[in-house]
Amino acid sequence: xxxxxxxxxxxxxxxxxxxxxxxxxxxxxxxxxxxxxxxxxxxxxxxxxxxxxxxxxxxxxxxxxxxxxxxxxxxxxxxxxxxxxxxxxxxxxxxxxxxxxxxxxxxxxxxxxxx
Numbered sequence: 811x812x813x814x815x816x817x818x819x820x821x822x823x824x825x826x827x828x829x830x831x832x833x834x835x836x837x838x839x840x841x842x843x844x845x846x847x848x849x850x851x852x853x854x855x856x857x858x859x860x861x862x863x864x865x866x867x868x869x870x871x872x873x874x875x876x877x878x879x880x881x882x883x884x885x886x887x888x889x890x891x892x893x894x895x896x897x898x899x900x901x902x903x904x905x906x907x908x909x910x911x912x913x914x915x916x917x918x919x920x921x922x923x924x925x
Contacts, residue, residue, distance in 0.1 A: 812836040814906050814916030821922045826896050830919055832889040832906030840864075840884040843909045846891050848902035848921075858904070859891065873899070896923045 818830040830846070845860040859870045859880040868880050879892040889906050903918040 812908065812910070812914050814908060814914065816904060816906055816916045816919040819904060819919030819921045821924065822896055823925050824897060824923055826923070827892070827894045828896065828921060830891040830893065830904055830906075830921075832891075832916060834887045834889065834906075834908065837908065837910065839882075839887040844882060844889045845907045845909065846880060846889075846904060847907060847915070848900075848904045849918075850899075850902040853902075855905075856902070861889070893921070896921075898923050 813835045815833045816830060818828060820828060822828050841863055843860060843862050846858040847855050848858050849855050857871055858874055859878060861868045861880045861882055865882045870878060877895045881890045901921060901923050903920050905915045905918045907913050907915045
């Protein structure tokens with residue numbers, strides 16, 4: 811059974827940083843592209859970033875480009891999202907996804923950016 815468990819969220823002041831982690835199990839992690847999406851209160855799901863299975867190719871939404879960094883450790887079956895220069899608009903539930911035959915998503919971790 812595929813499991814994706816996000817962690818690392820919390821309350822942070824504007825301008826601060828957080829690193830999210832996504833621990834994966836139940837599939838061959840290194841064989842699949844992964845990504846992060848987020849959902850702000852009262853809004854729909856927004857794509858944030860993707861990374862290919864080897865970790866050598868990444869893409870970002872314009873709203874986070876230059877501030878967020880996606881990375882993966884295939885030896886640890888873990889996906890990361892380093893979030894810097896956080897803004898109140900980054901407040902959302904963050905989910906990791908694996909792109910298999912269907913897209914599978916974890917339960918999410920809450921990020922709140924507020925002073």
